[in-house]
Amino acid sequence: MRGGDPAVSGLLPILLGNATKGSAQAHKYPKEYICLLRLHGEVEDPELEWGLTQFIGEFYQTPPVRANVARQVRRKTLFEAEVIERIGRDILLRLIVSGGTYVRKLCHDLGLILGVGAHMVELRRVRIGPASEGKAVTLQQLQRAVWRFRAEGDEGGLREVIKPIEDFLSYMPRIVIFDSAVDAVCHGAPLAKPGIAAIDPDISRGMEVGIYTLKGEIVAIGEALKSSQEVLKEGGIVARTDTVFMRRGTYPPRWGRGKSKTS
C-alpha cells in the first residue's frame, strides 16, 4: 500500500548489496503475524471459529485496490489461525499465511463471512520464512552498531545485526558445487552433474534450488531440470541458473579448459 500504515510493525528483512536478489524468495515465504481485528457487530465464539475455519487451508483473495499487483483473484493459504485473546469485539489473532497474502483483506473478508463486517486495527509480523522475531534488530540497535564501527572501528556490533544472506535462504533445497564450477554458474551457465558435490534428496523437477559452494556461500538460485533421484542415476544438465548472487571472478575460471589442464 502506498503511503504506509502507522499500525503495521515487525520483521522486515533488509537485504544488502547482492543479497537484494533474495527479495523474490522473501515474497514467497510463509509469514506469521499477530493481528488485532475489530468486529463491527456481535459475534459469538463458535461463530467466530466457524468463520476462521472457512479460510483454513486454501482460499481465494482479490488484492486490495491500492496494492501494486494486478487485481485478479489469487489462491492463498491460511496455515494456522489462533485466537490469543478476545475482549468483546476486539480479537487478537495469530495467523500463519502463505506469501503474498493480504492480512488486512483477510480480516475484511472474515467480517463479510460473519455478516457483521470487520477491519484490521493493528498488525505485527513475527516471522518470515526462517527469520523470526526473537532475532529482530531495532533501528536504534542498528544505529548504535554503525556508530561503534564508524567511531571506534569496532565491527562486533555490526556483525551481530548483519547476518549472512544464506541464513535467510535456508528454506530452499540446495545443491553444493565444486570450486571449479562456481565461476561458470556466476556467468549464468547451467549446472551439469560433474560440477555437483552434494544434493538435497528431495528436489523434484521445476523446483527452485539454491546453488552453494563447498564453503556454504550462495552462488545462485536456479530451477531444477532433474529430480534428485534422476541426478543420482544419470548425467546431463541438472539446473538452470536464474538469479546469480555471487560476483564473477570470486572463484577462478576453470571451465571450458578441460579437466587435464586444471589444478
Added chain:
Amino acid sequence: MLLRHSVEPWPTRRELLTLREAETDPRYGFRPEERPIQELMSYGYIPLDKPRGPTSGEITERVRRMLGVERAGHGGTLD
C-alpha cells in the same frame, strides 16, 4: 482456539546426499560466518524490527544510508 491446516508451513530439509567428496580452496571466497564486514554488506541481511509509521521503502532507504551501501532492498513488504 487454534485452527490448523494439514500442511506444515515451514519446510524441513533433510541431510544432503554426497555425490563426490571434495576440498575447497581457502584462497577463494569466504565461509558465510567468516566474511569480512565489507563482504557482509554485499551478502548480508538485517532482520529488522520495523517500527510503526514509516513505509517499508522509507525504512530501507534509511538503513541503506546509515550503512553507506550502494544497494539495499526489503524482503516482503510490510505496509
